[in-house]
Amino acid sequence: MSGPFISIVMPAFRCRDTIAESVQSAIKQTYARWELVISIDDGEDYELLLADAGLKDQRIRFTHTGGVGTGSSNARNVGVAAAQSDFIAVLDADDLFISEKLELIAPLLATHPLISTGLQITDANLAPLRQVGTKGAQRELGADIYKFINISMDSMIIYDRSRLPIAYDVNQPCLVDMDLIFKAFCHTAKCLHIPAPLHLYRKQAVSISNGPAAADKFAHIKRTLLSRLETNHYDFVDSAAARKGFETFLRASLKTELAFAAQSAKSSSFLFEDLLEAHLKKERIFER
Missing domain, CATH: 3.90.550.10 (Spore Coat Polysaccharide Biosynthesis Protein SpsA; Chain A)
Structure with missing residues (x-):
């Protein structure tokens, strides 16, 4: 082969x-x-x-x-x-x-230094919960719409490090995949997206993204990432579009974090992605 x-x-x-x-x-x-x-x-x-x-x-x-x-x-x-x-x-x-x-x-x-795929989100026992990024046809996503398609985690990517010299932030306790995506768009204007659930993302009952105080941790990092965007920390290839898209998404995600913390305290059956998708649709900023 x-x-x-x-x-x-x-x-x-x-x-x-x-x-x-x-x-x-x-x-x-x-x-x-x-x-x-x-x-x-x-x-x-x-x-x-x-x-x-x-x-x-x-x-x-x-x-x-x-x-x-x-x-x-x-x-x-x-x-x-x-x-x-x-x-x-x-x-x-x-x-x-x-x-x-x-x-x-x-x-x-x-021909594509950055490729993302759809996700199948599962519970801890690999029972399917929902899919993310599986609508539409295979296409290139600009930085302005990337996160509105890939609304969940970003570790389903494959990238060419010779063309995208990026690394994970060792000082960031969570959302390191999002920071890496921001860095990737400093070297490329497009990500090729394959809308098939080729990656199974297992949501553990207690992990870095679940469990006590997770919402506070995520909210803190999202505010940090927003501050970086607002102060031009990332030198995006398509600067204006990237900052606008990522800032809009992060603000919506931060707002959702507060609602999710309240709902998940009552029931563990809620998925953050479900609540975020509903908010994006309500604000008419989903599936651009």
């Missing part, structure tokens, strides 16, 4: 219960030219754990952050630094790739 070699980067921190499923989703790819770089951030012997689960593959490599709990941003940066390809795909140790993901994306990487 010809085509570009792709490096999948997986940060690993306290993921003994989920990493085997995530790694298996890489092994099951119908596209064979990949490596999986597992960046260990908790001192666990994941090579032994995966071997005990029958998951041994010469394409799997391991690297270490040199610490414990140094953060997902640092673990991802360490994984990217160890990668043998410039084409970087991100796979968290509790998420999964659909088996055709790399095969569908590989032919497009030569």
Whole structure:
């Protein structure tokens, strides 16, 4: 099989219960030219754990952050630094790739340095909850509309680091994927979007994005990102359109955060994406 070699980067921190499923989703790819770089951030012997689960593959490599709990941003940066390809795909140790993901994306990487796909959001047991970014046809998204299509997390991307020299912010405790997307649009005006749910995003009951005080943490970081946008921290290729689009989205998302905190306190069945989508539609700023 010809085509570009792709490096999948997986940060690993306290993921003994989920990493085997995530790694298996890489092994099951119908596209064979990949490596999986597992960046260990908790001192666990994941090579032994995966071997005990029958998951041994010469394409799997391991690297270490040199610490414990140094953060997902640092673990991802360490994984990217160890990668043998410039084409970087991100796979968290509790998420999964659909088996055709790399095969569908590989032919497009030569002409598109940034590619996003739709998401299938699931619960902790991988039961489907909803999809994001799966409407319409395959198309290029400018920075002004990117977040109105990809309203959830942004770790479903594949990018070319030779054309997009970007890194995760090690000082940011959450929403690091959004900051990375902002940085990407400083080097490209477009992201090719594939509206198929090729990435399974597992919502854990308690994680960096759920659980006590999560809303306050997210609100703080969203205000920080807004401040960066307002002070021209990011040197976007399409400056005016990017700032307007990202600022509009972040303000809507910040407003939704407050409502979500109140609703989720009453019931855990609410999804932030559902509430955000409803708000965007109400304000007539959804699906541009």
